[in-house]
Amino acid sequence: ARTLLSKRNAMRSCVSTMCAQSARRMSTRASTSTFASSSSSSKSATLLNATTRQFSSPSTSSSSMSARFVQSRSRCVANNGTARFFVAAAASSSSSEKANHEGAVKVAHILVDATEPGKALLSEFQALLDGQAETFEGVAKLHSKCPSGARGGNLGYITRGQTVPEFERVAFSTPINEIAFCTTQFGHHLIKVLDVKESGATVPQMQSIRVDEVKQYVDAASKDVNLIDCREENEFAIAKVDGFLLYPLSQAEKWQMTIEMDVDPEKKTIVMCKAGIRSAKVCQMLLSLGFEDVHNVVGGIDAYSSIDKSVPRY
16 A cells, blocks of 8 residues: 555656646657647537536536536547547557457546647656556546546447547557547547457446336345435435435536445446436446446336325425
């Protein structure tokens, strides 16, 4: 623990002087840089669709970040003059070793400002990773501007067509456990491919569950399922179902950092709100966190109260 703390303190000290030196460093690195310019074809394409988590703009306030984060996994707009380079984990890797994944890829990323100092910052992070002075997850937790940083940058699985072309090209051409770079309007990204599910493989999806099925689990006080209520505290005080734990959607930015320690991701997870809309968003968030058997309660607690009169409607 002392060794890790010492490494992280050293990295923070390095980072504190990095931006002031970046202009000088970038000029000396120009001859050896692996960055290559490419143009953007769309300023309005979203990085991930409405089922995915939203990145926050560098200028976005934390409250706005939280609100957008729970609505979608990420909306990122590609900018002109996009820089892109392929960075392999091994020093001998080259562009000829690029992959061509089909199906879905599980990715993590580190996001910094879309500036030259930000680009230099990622180069420093890459040096730390190459030297095994830090882990990708550790750097993401300490320095990524995206809310996913709290989870080591994990964005879950993405498929073709869900991302802007720049992000997709990098994610689907990078071998597993290797790292690559891309730029979007929201910043520079280091992207790591964690896993690949090739075409035909099953990717975890949200499922629906009826209230009568939910009641069976509740009546049996089953320990084999996670029961999550994502309504607000005032709603929970008015009406609740025995066994459901409260994880308000509005506080997702906080609890998504610890929920995997509170409930078992390997168990069946049932999520309920008032009518089934907010719970669908939470289901998608849980899938991106690594929960694989996630069920949204159709009709929410409103529908549940129709079969259990002890639960009031409001």
